[in-house]
Amino acid sequence: HYITIDIKLMDSTDGITSDEGKAKLKSGIDFAKNNRLDRACELWGEARTMSTASPSLLYNLGVCSETTGDSEQALDLYKKADKLLLKPDDRVTVALNRVKQRIMNQKKLQEQTK
Secondary structure, three states: OOOOOOOOOOOOOOOOHHHHHHHHHHHHHHHHHHHOHHHHHHHHHHHHHHOOOHHHHHHHHHHHHOOOOOOOHHHHHHHOOOHHOOOOOHHHHHHHHHHHHHHHHHHHHHHHHH
16 A cells, blocks of 8 residues: 655755755755656755755755665665754654654564565
């Protein structure tokens, strides 16, 4: 069965030092709003090479990994985003819990099918 989840993206430019990186973050948000997450993920990946200390870029790339089914990578990116935050962010907290639960469920399923 399918489950639809409404995931909010982060658009803060904190930690992004270059104007090009900021522009790529914003362009990625625009692409995502228009159902083009594929292009958004490309832009955020490019921006990350310019600004490695951006919680927004790390979180949004975590969303990209999560949507492609790479829960482990998503968890790693969400954890990195969380470490850069100076105060809790509900989006990151929810994402961490969601992905941890998914990983746990996948492990249970694997154990049951052995």
